[in-house]
Amino acid sequence: MNILVCLKQILDPEVPARDFSLARSHLQADPTCADLVTNIFCENALETALQLRDRHGGRISILSLGPASVEDTLRKGLAMQADAAFMILNDTGHLPDSAATAKALAAAIGKLDRLDLILTGHESGDWGAGQTGGLLAEELGLPFIAFVDEIEETGPDRLILRQQNDSGWQKFSAPMPVVASITNSDHNLPRIPKIRDIILANRKPITSWSLGDLELSPDLFLPEHLLVRVTELTIPQAKGDCAFIEGATKEEKIGKLAEKIAAIARSI
Amino acid sequence: MSEPVSTVITALISPTQERASAGLMGAGQRLSETVGAEHVVVACGPEDSESASGLAHGADRVLLVRSPALVRDRQEVWLQCLTRMGSELNPAAIVLGNDALSQEITPRLAHRLGGASIGDAQTLTAEEGHISITRSVYGGKAMAKVKLQGTPAVVWVRAPSMDPARGRATPGQIEEWDFATEPEMKIQLLETQMDAGEGDRLEDARIIVSGGRGLGGPEPFEKLKELAKVLKGQTAASRAACDLGWAPHSWQVGQTGKKVAPQLYLASGISGASQHIMGIADSKAIAAINTDPNAPIFKHCQFGLVEDFHQVIGPLQEKLAELLA
């Protein structure tokens, strides 16, 4: 099976609120206020692919769109044991929306050998739009399943995908090729690469394309051409007026807490 | 000749949750008024005529879609159905809820209609011929205003925390819309499993007791369930607790999980990461039990107790059972 995993590099979402700040444009975060990391859901997706390959064999390619720094994300993916890495270099200085991203990813996919399964993260830890997977499926004219947390191969041309939904899960059978966006679960926590593999990954080749190489317009990411354009960004302030429950003994405090909770419960 | 009226379509494709449906109707109605458009509500039907007339009180037109294939598990059918409606009615916007099916369909529907898609909208406005929305970004550390430069704007909203629709003096028209063609199903549903312990959906819950990594294992979640029973509430969890397998994933609240809006959200052993807060910020009151007085969760709390959960849960439950007897 030929699997492609799309990986996005983002500002570390675990950056404490006090360190988080905006860029001067006030249209994105200050890219220097935290480290750059691979989006966790994309790593969940890569882990899902690795487990599939462990069980059934196959080949895993990884693909990332972004500035030159996405090489780090691809190197980490290679260290996790992806077979081949591809990057679309965005040196325009503009942030694409999900639709432009999907267009660029689809153009790159057109350059690759036939794929059986294409994975994205369910959403990214920075903008969190959660649109790219579905849009990519449409660009490619393929079926799509969102919120997938488990994939099984059944026979030569179909997969079983488990989707988390509002109250549990559903299993679907889908023909290959199929696009799925991956969400987190207790069995797709990304593996930690071994030191040796990290060193080896640094020597592996990465194929890099410019937008021009993919016959994409250099204007694709211009804000006025996007379908979804950020026009304002602000940092909301937490209220911070918590009434801490005090008391001489633990029992007294628990009693007061119970009273407060009961008052709300009674008012419903 | 009259001006062609523009429309806003509200797609109620998972109509079982009352609160979410009401909020979604409200969001669609208000947007249609801002745009000066007709409000068309699409729902499955017409088996339940009572709920259809309920919908008509918040809409100019209600389209009840009739199709043997139209069960909510089949994204393909809804996608094709809404695509066809979208191309016939040429709406300024299509508003969907935050159920999994709606979220899954949103980008694909927008792409098929040549429009723009976005999710998790908290407010919707119209400016200079475009729809703009606000949404939390960077895991809740920032709030963005986003302009949808493509039409239609296909947007899923935090339905349960939206105000319901205003009742109209004269109800809108109810029409049936036959969608007979059964599309070729590339994807087949094999099996459905509901997580144990979920009565109401979390989005509808009035009281939620929630646990995180600080609970230390799966057993304390059993105690949380008992506490929820006493309070006639629901149980939820942080992502960390779900990833550890201590609670099922349908309990996850936050950026990636459910967005809840109860009267009381009681968080135990949850630090209050911004991604978690994103799911609970619409709660009327937030309270926390945490051993760390500096835990960020307290910044969002109305009241809080700095204590070890394990020492608190037993006596707290007893006391509440007594008070609420």
Ligand SMILES: Cc1cc2nc3c(=O)[nH]c(=O)nc-3n(C[C@H](O)[C@H](O)[C@H](O)COP(=O)(O)OP(=O)(O)OC[C@H]3O[C@@H](n4cnc5c(N)ncnc54)[C@H](O)[C@@H]3O)c2cc1C
């Ligand atoms: C893209 C992205 C999306 C995410 N989406 C979500 C999401 O939807 N939902 C979500 O929850 N998280 C989400 N997260 C993860 C989030 O950043 C945090 O990692 C997570 O919420 C932490 O869970 P926690 O509070 O249970 O654990 P921790 O942060 O480890 O906190 C545990 C807390 O328990 C307290 N504690 C310890 N022992 C006790 C005790 N005995 N009694 C009482 N208190 C105790 C500690 O003081 C601490 O405050 C997301 C992250 C990313 C990057």
